[in-house]
Amino acid sequence: MNQYKLTLYITGQSAKSAQAIANLRRICDQELTGQYELAIIDIIENPQLAEDERILATPTVIKELPPPLRRIIGDLSATEKVLLGLDLQPRG
Amino acid sequence: MNKLETGIPGLDLIANGGLPRERTTLVSGTTGSAKTILAAQFLAEGIVRGENGVFATFEESPDDIRQNVLSFGWDIQRWEREDKWVFVDGSRRPTDDTVEAGGYDLGALLARMKYAVGRVRARRVVMDSLGAIFSRFSDSGTVRDELFRIGAALKLMKVTALMTAERTEEYGKISRFGVEEFVADNVIILRNVLQDEKRRRTLEILKFRGTTHQKGEFPFTITPHQGITIIPLSAIELKQKSSNVRVSSGNRQLDVMCEGGFFRDSIVLVSGATGCGKTLMVTEFVGRGTGEDERSLLFAFEESRQELCRNALGWGVDFDKMEKEGRLKVVCSYPESTGLENHLLRINTAIEEFQPHRLAVDSLSALESVSTIKNFREFVISLTSFVKQREMVALLTFTTPILMGGVSTTEAHISTITDSIILLRYVEMYGEVLRGITILKMRGSAHDKKIRKFSIDGEGMHIGEPFQNVVGILAGNPTQITPGELARVEDFFPGG
Numbered sequence: 001m002n003q004y005k006l007t008l009y010i011t012g013q014s015a016k017s018a019q020a021i022a023n024l025r026r027i028c029d030q031e032l033t034g035q036y037e038l039a040i041i042d043i044i045e046n047p048q049l050a051e052d053e054r055i056l057a058t059p060t061v062i063k064e065l066p067p068p069l070r071r072i073i074g075d076l077s078a079t080e081k082v083l084l085g086l087d088l089q090p091r092g
Numbered sequence: 093m094n095k096l097e098t099g100i101p102g103l104d105l106i107a108n109g110g111l112p113r114e115r116t117t118l119v120s121g122t123t124g125s126a127k128t129i130l131a132a133q134f135l136a137e138g139i140v141r142g143e144n145g146v147f148a149t150f151e152e153s154p155d156d157i158r159q160n161v162l163s164f165g166w167d168i169q170r171w172e173r174e175d176k177w178v179f180v181d182g183s184r185r186p187t188d189d190t191v192e193a194g195g196y197d198l199g200a201l202l203a204r205m206k207y208a209v210g211r212v213r214a215r216r217v218v219m220d221s222l223g224a225i226f227s228r229f230s231d232s233g234t235v236r237d238e239l240f241r242i243g244a245a246l247k248l249m250k251v252t253a254l255m256t257a258e259r260t261e262e263y264g265k266i267s268r269f270g271v272e273e274f275v276a277d278n279v280i281i282l283r284n285v286l287q288d289e290k291r292r293r294t295l296e297i298l299k300f301r302g303t304t305h306q307k308g309e310f311p312f313t314i315t316p317h318q319g320i321t322i323i324p325l326s327a328i329e330l331k332q333k334s335s336n337v338r339v340s341s342g343n344r345q346l347d348v349m350c351e352g353g354f355f356r357d358s359i360v361l362v363s364g365a366t367g368c369g370k371t372l373m374v375t376e377f378v379g380r381g382t383g384e385d386e387r388s389l390l391f392a393f394e395e396s397r398q399e400l401c402r403n404a405l406g407w408g409v410d411f412d413k414m415e416k417e418g419r420l421k422v423v424c425s426y427p428e429s430t431g432l433e434n435h436l437l438r439i440n441t442a443i444e445e446f447q448p449h450r451l452a453v454d455s456l457s458a459l460e461s462v463s464t465i466k467n468f469r470e471f472v473i474s475l476t477s478f479v480k481q482r483e484m485v486a487l488l489t490f491t492t493p494i495l496m497g498g499v500s501t502t503e504a505h506i507s508t509i510t511d512s513i514i515l516l517r518y519v520e521m522y523g524e525v526l527r528g529i530t531i532l533k534m535r536g537s538a539h540d541k542k543i544r545k546f547s548i549d550g551e552g553m554h555i556g557e558p559f560q561n562v563v564g565i566l567a568g569n570p571t572q573i574t575p576g577e578l579a580r581v582e583d584f585f586p587g588g
Binding site for chain 1: 180181182183185187188189190191192193194195196197198199200201202203204206207208225228229
């Protein structure tokens with residue numbers, strides 16, 4: 001069951017984009033095994049989607065489900081902050 | 093350097109043609125200094141000229157902006173439907189709480205701006221405001237770098253951009269976060285200063301790199317249907333076409349004193365204490381002076397319409413009838429009803445609409461009481477230069493604060509601007525109050541230099557004989573000289 005619905009917005013093939021994708025995958029696989037659905041959107045290709053979500057900074061992760069809606073920005077290298085943003089407690 | 097004509101009234105004049113084209117100009121001002129209105133007007137005027145625009149907003153929501161500027165006649169929603177105006181919405185919402193987890197950039201904003209510019213083929217771009225972007229992110233170093241990158245990208249897109257920034261004080265550093273140093277070569281400052289209990293809005297072009305502009309602060313006003321109008325004052329070219337054509341003052345005896353009447357394109361100041369006949373002069377100027385095919389415009393700030401018409405009728409001038417015939421337009425308003433800039437704008441607008449041959453303002457001093465001295469002087473300069481360009485004769489009245497004699501300091505300021513000055517004075521002699529009239533100056537013409545008695549009755553003003561053997565009338569201290577004394581004085585100065 002996919003409890004978590006996440007969307008990651010990136011701009012092109014930058015180093016930050018690659019880091020963000022790798023970091024998010026790693027954290028999700030560790031913390032949310034089998035419970036998440038992740039979409040990755042390149043804003044350069046789909047600027048209207050960034051417009052709809054009013055995104056300014058990249059990379060940005062939006063946690064749509066479960067509520068509340070959360071936004072996390074950055075290359076997601078600060079794992080604890082990412083967990084905080086996802087409303088998760090780091091595993092002991 | 094190539095300039096882009098903004099279309100904002102007055103701005104292009106003081107910017108010597110407009111904003112530097114395909115460059116970014118920073119507009120900095122304190123809270124409430126009308127930055128957003130100026131930014132929106134920049135786009136609105138562009139659309140009128142066929143140049144589409146992108147409005148990136150980081151403070152107010154697009155909906156708020158649409159509502160707020162509707163009263164200026166800018167229908168943003170329609171322009172959005174017609175793909176002439178597009179918002180990039182960066183405004184903050186309560187759900188936008190963001191956790192920062194590692195390094196980021198504003199690539200998304202840049203991509204959206206590019207997308208928006210491309211979508212409507214924009215020629216003008218606004219970012220309002222930079223300070224709001226800084227407040228969204230903790231790493232101001234990154235924001236700085238990214239804004240620099242966006243600025244460079246806008247240049248490549250060949251758009252003319254206007255970015256707004258906040259200041260904390262009216263006369264301090266240019267902006268918070270020092271954005272001007274990395275964003276723009278061109279800086280405009282908006283001020284909203286409280287001076288002698290009056291709000292005074294001004295615009296100053298601080299710098300344009302590589303091109304010229306007018307220096308100093310220029311007052312501006314914000315009015316419905318028009319938005320911002322900058323009053324270019326000293327930047328107005330004085331194209332004074334002096335003509336030798338004379339027109340009647342409306343009083344035959346006064347015409348004689350002026351050696352044939354007022355010049356057609358001159359400004360006449362009538363100064364005197366309250367009740368000594370200024371409004372009568374205005375009535376005669378407008379009522380008897382206006383020819384069959386001419387029009388007069390009368391701005392009254394001291395009396396109501398009813399009072400004005402009743403008094404005029406008492407002197408045999410029917411204002412109502414003249415208005416019906418289209419030869420007159422009377423505008424009465426309270427000086428306190430609005431700021432001086434707005435009064436000026438109303439007068440200018442009325443002149444443009446009605447195209448009068450003569451203008452009367454009764455009185456200027458009523459307007460002085462609702463402004464500062466500096467403001468008032470600017471108002472008079474600006475009004476007179478506007479009148480001069482129109483080639484019409486204007487009669488302005490000024491009430492002196494003291495009954496007998498005397499000239500106030502502001503009056504002294506104004507007198508250098510006007511072409512002719514007529515003084516009306518009370519003269520107290522032997523327990524009797526008489527009235528005196530004299531022409532103090534009349535540029536480009538000989539004139540009667542005597543101080544003459546005049547009286548007022550149901551037919552109007554009657555100018556009579558000069559005062560004999562009296563000195564000190566203008567000083568407010570008339571003294572009778574006995575003929576014997578006069579003869580003795582003449583003996584001292586033979587031929588005088």
